[in-house]
Amino acid sequence: MEISRPNETTVLVARIDPVIAELLRRIGSSADPGNNQRARDRLYSPPTNDPAEANFAEDWQEYVEPELARLFQSAIEVIEGDLKKMHADPVTGEATVSIPSDHLEPWIHGLNQARLVLTERHKLQDEDFDIEAMPASDPRAFLLLQLRIYAQLQWLFLRYLDGN
Amino acid sequence: MADTVVEEETKTSSAVDVPWNVVVHNDPVNLTAYVTRVFQKVFGYSQTRAEKHMLEVHNLGRSIVWTGARERAEAYVEQLHGYLLLSTLEKSV
Numbered sequence: 563m564e565i566s567r568p569n570e571t572t573v574l575v576a577r578i579d580p581v582i583a584e585l586l587r588r589i590g591s592s593a594d595p596g597n598n599q600r601a602r603d604r605l606y607s608p609p610t611n612d613p614a615e616a617n618f619a620e621d622w623q624e625y626v627e628p629e630l631a632r633l634f635q636s637a638i639e640v641i642e643g644d645l646k647k648m649h650a651d652p653v654t655g656e657a658t659v660s661i662p663s664d665h666l667e668p669w670i671h672g673l674n675q676a677r678l679v680l681t682e683r684h685k686l687q688d689e690d691f692d693i694e695a696m697p698a699s700d701p702r703a704f705l706l707l708q709l710r711i712y713a714q715l716q717w718l719f720l721r722y723l724d725g726n
Numbered sequence: 727m728a729d730t731v732v733e734e735e736t737k738t739s740s741a742v743d744v745p746w747n748v749v750v751h752n753d754p755v756n757l758t759a760y761v762t763r764v765f766q767k768v769f770g771y772s773q774t775r776a777e778k779h780m781l782e783v784h785n786l787g788r789s790i791v792w793t794g795a796r797e798r799a800e801a802y803v804e805q806l807h808g809y810l811l812l813s814t815l816e817k818s819v
């Protein structure tokens with residue numbers, strides 16, 4: 563995979579391996595907590611830990627959380643819109659996707675959301691992130707690859723936003 | 727009756743005036759560069775100040791990133807939740 567910025571308005575992600583392309587297509591579904599309570603609790607964490615603020619917490623659930631849900635969904639829609647234009651080279655199978663620079667924020671957000679949801683859905687612990695390598699037969703191997711690819715993209719897009 | 731009214735007014739004034747902390751809590755997933763950027767964007771902090779708070783979160787488990795009026799603190803917590811940082815509001819002691 564090669565990432566470049568051919569001009570001020572575009573980030574080009576090219577030579578995307580078919581496996582990585584599939585991981586990119588999964589950002590939207592990965593970021594969706596569905597009915598998984600752990601994932602939902604992470605996306606919609608309480609605004610206070612003070613039991614005396616129960617009314618505030620209830621109001622938050624009623625009024626703020628729907629707004630947050632719309633915000634989260636809008637980032638995913640931007641990503642999925644860009645990915646619809648991803649095209650693969652018929653010979654090599656490698657894909658290319660062009661991302662407008664003003665879509666970098668939603669991409670960073672969506673990748674972050676996907677990483678958070680995957681971590682909660684699969685109950686990963688801190689130490690799981692420290693594993694350097696694991697056998698491909700381990701069911702967590704593909705998950706960790708997915709998380710690392712998303713983190714790497716997020717980091718690179720953050721650098722682009724910072725002008726580096 | 728008049729005494730009761732005065733007492734209620736005093737309580738209301740006290741509740742409004744107390745400063746509130748916006749606290750950000752650690753989590754193992756958010757990238758440090760991401761957390762720093764969110765602090766810069768939400769609070770307008772310099773890179774140095776944003777990194778100081780990020781490192782507090784990372785090393786100490788939490789950081790008080792802002793203190794002030796309740797209404798503004800609520801707005802900041804909402805923004806931080808929008809960026810998926812674990813953030814809460816608490817009375818400043």
